[in-house]
Structure formats: structure tokens, C-alpha cells
Amino acid sequence: MNNLWNSIKKSWFAPVDPKRLAILRIATGSFCLWYLLSRFDMLQRMTQNTDAFEAIGILSWMEKPLNEIMFWWISIAMIILNICYILGWRFKLTGPVFAISALLFFTYRNSWSMIYHNRNALVLHIIILGFVAAADAWSVDAWRNQQNKRRSTDAHWRYGWPIMLVCAVTVGSYFLSGVAKIAGDLAWEWANGSAMRSQIAVDAIRKSILGAETAPFFNVIYKHKWLFLLMGLFTFIVELGAPLALYKKRWGKLWAFLTWCMHWGIYFIMGITFRYQMTGLIFLSFFAPEKSFTNARKKVANKTDGSLAPSTTHDLSPIILFDGVCNLCNGWVRFVMRNERKREFRFASLQSDTAEKMLRPFTVKNNMGSIVLIEGDILYEKSEAVLLILGKLKHLWPMLSAFIIVPKLIRDSIYNFIAKHRYGWFGRQQSCGLVDPEDKVRMIES
């Protein structure tokens, strides 16, 4: 028993990169903001239909809806709070306030004759994320803390448990849905597909009669009863088997993928768009999305390799390796030198022996086509190197490092395009162009 408890505790409090929690904050916040902006007019119109008001949940005590002007201002305040939540600005205050506001706002929105179950998970996720340290990375607060060196942003259990809780709440809602099917009138008829077939037909006839858009594939599959048997079984496995997703990370990923497929299936067959689910945002917590922004690209030096250049082993200040004959690269290095906060960077041209020695312990080829940033034992290339360097400059330049959230494929494609044409557009020199005595002091090449 003790072992079980310890293993649960160990997985619940596993150290996790704060960036993962930050991604969940940005993802939930962005989805919510999209909703608020895209549905703004519809929501204002909806609340004018006071006859349809029937308060539910935490707002059950309300007898009358709010007046239109007040709701308009509340909607605006929600949008502002939502932006603060995404940016992670004064998150200790704005996080919980936004979480509670989202709960109230969406409960109010669902108090107009219909409960939209596809917002449940979003609100529960925001409630969790708003109350935890979800702004310790990729946020205004994190940037401020970095400036003041107040808090380290290494992997920590404080970032792990909220993610586990988000996963558990997600899994719990699907499990509840499965239980409702068994406990309802249909019970195990769901598993043989007949119940699903009639449910889908009812949904389709409603849409057909009331003039809504019907599902793209409904007519194709309705006549094939055996397909519903398979889909019924699949739904049961996904919903009732949901708790297994918490047992192992791999199972969690598989479950998330299958459930995501189920939602796309629902769309094709019933035309119901569960946007939070179909975009995959609800399942982000089962993956390590931060790795597609950083870890996947950083290359760690082989510490057993004795060929590290002395300059990297004794001095941990970051080193920028650049194409010394490229005018664009030389201009970039001068720009960095002028805008550094602490004159911490050192530089070497990729053509130098020093660069060759430095690159040897890393699994990268010196192809002159990429700027390189070495921090301690970690090497960054291309767009990631540029964005991380920008993050260490003064004035407003660090704000550009937020582009790290753009997928690597897109960022590096742009980088490669510019790199390919850099000589043609900006010209080249015969030897390293940094000849100013002031510049040379910062160079570490032999």
C-alpha cells in the first residue's frame, strides 16, 4: 500500500519544465480569447432574449439576467483579463481572477436554455491553471523575474502536479460520459451500435428539419449498421477506459490520440464541432509540447569528450559562432554587441579553428549556414539561437523572443531562406569583417 501511495505521489509530483505549464496557459487562454472575440456579437444578442434565461450551476440563485449594458462591460473586462492571463502579467492576481471570471462567464453563457458541454473542460482547465504557477515561463512575470534573477525556471514538481490534475480532470469528464451511457436507458445497447445509430439519426433529422448544416458523412454511413457496432465499441473503450490514460504516459498519449479521432469522427458523422477537442488543445497536457520548441533542437555536448575548447570549459558565458565573411552576420554581431545588457557574449567566426574545436563535442556539422549559440554544454542553432540571443538583449528586443512559440519548421524555413540568400542580398567579404579594435576584444578565436 505504501509502495502504491509512493508511486502515485512520485508521478503526481514529478518535476516538469515550467514551459509545459506555460504552453497550457497560453493554449487555454488563446482558445478562450478566440471564443470571446468571435462570439462577442452573438453573446450580446443572445442575452437580449430574456425569456430563455434559466440560471444554472453557481449562478442558480439568479432570477433575472443582467442588463445588456452591464453584460457588454463584463464581456470587455473578460477580454482584458483573458489577455493578462495569456501574457502572464501579474499572474498571482490576474490568474485566479480570470479563472473565477471564466467560471462565472461561461456559466452565465450556458444559462440560456442549453448547456454546451464542450466548454466544461476548458473552464476546469482554466480554473486549475489560474491558481498555479503557470506563468513562471513565457510570460511577462517570468521576463521580469529573469531581469531581477528572482526565480529559477528549472523543472520542478510545482509544474508537474497541475499538469497531472488537468489530465485527470479531462479523463474524468470522458469517464463520466461513459458511465452516463451505461446508467441511462440505453445501457449496453451502446456497445452494439444500435443506440449510437438512432442517436445520430435523431441529431441528423433535427438538423435537416430545422435547417442546420448536416454532417458530411452521415448519409454515407447510416445504411451500414456494422460500422455503428465498431464505433459503439470504440466509444465505450475511449470513455470507460479513460482512467487508464493516467496509468502510463504512453497510454495517456494513445488515449488522447484516440479521443481526438473520436471527436473528428463525431464531426464527420454528426457535424458537431467540439473545437477545444478537435484542435487537440484539450489533450496538450498528455504530451510534452515544450520539446517541440526547445529540447528537440538543443544538442548537448558529450562531456566525456576531452576535446572541448578551454574557453567553454572554464567560462560559462554564452558564445556566438557566426559566419565571419557574411556582411549580414557581421552586422548582426555588431548589433548584439551594441544591445547586450551585460556584455556577456563572446564571439568566434565559424571559419576559425576555435569554432571547429568548440563544435567537435556536439553532433553538428559546421556548414556555415547557421548561427550557433553555445551556453554551457548546450548548443542552439538557426532561429532558436537568434531568438534566445534576442532574449538577452536590452530595451524591447527580448519581446521578439516570444516567436519561439512559432513551430520550428516555420521559423527555420524562414531562417534557411534568408541564410541561403544572405551573400546575394547583403554581400560577403574575403575574411572576418569584424576589424574594429573594440570588436576584437570580444573575439575568442585564435
Added chain:
Amino acid sequence: MSFSQTQALIFSITLLLVTLSPIAQNWVKKPKDSFPLSYYPMFAKKRSQNYGLYYVVGEDTLGQRMKIPYKLSGTGGFNQVRRQINRARKNKGGLPFLKKTAHTISKKEPGLYGRLTSLELVKGYYSLERYFLYNNTLPILERKIATYKIENDEQLVELH
């Protein structure tokens, strides 16, 4: 916000229990759904081969009948409007609802409004198999709930 491990455990267990608590609704006499704590009752109801639903039908000057799309009958999304139509009969037999629908049509579709002579709130029963497998889209039965007549600003009202 900083939590100790004990506080984090309490927070986690509480939130999980609260999230799962609607499960009890499956076994109570009159279950009640809520937000964001739901027991997800959708698709759990038994459906027969014939299905009845409420909708609005308009009749034009030539006596042709047409179903009025949900977007002209209420506010909000599809399912929200469907529920508003279902509940319409509970308020004075559905007449205020039809009046409101007529007003919406006059604003959004003035051309259509000009041709309409009346609006009816009906409940139609359809065979699912016939409707989808044999393209027979006629109702087995259509019961009138209320009629709202549109005649030169003179509105005659008939309750069934």
C-alpha cells in the same frame, strides 16, 4: 500561487472529487445537469424509430408550406434555439414565440416575410428509417400547436 505538496494534494483531490460528483445524477429520480460540473447525459436517452420534434412552418400566399430555419426562430446556437422552440408552447401556447419569429423574419428576410400569410408552431413525427434510407421526408403526423396569422398588420390568432 505557491502550494506545498500537501496543499497541492488537497487541492487536487478536492477538485477531482468535485468534478466526478455529478456521477450521482445517474441514479437520482430527477437528474439535473449543470455547468461546468456535468454528468454528460447527452446521447444516453433511448430513441424510438419514430421521432417527434417541434419546429416552425410558414405558409405563403400560394398556400405553400415551408419550414422556417432555426436561425430565424431564436437566438444562440442550433441546439439552443431548438430548446427555445421546444419550450415555446409553455408560454401562452407558443404565440409570443411565433410573434417574435415573425418579427425576426421581417427584419432578416423581408422578402420572405412579404410572402408569408401565417406561421405555425408544429410537432412533427418522422420515421428515421424512411427519412434517411428512402428519402421520404414527409412527416407521419404533424400536430399544430399554435398559428400566428400575418395579414396587413392585422394579426389574427388561433390556438389549437
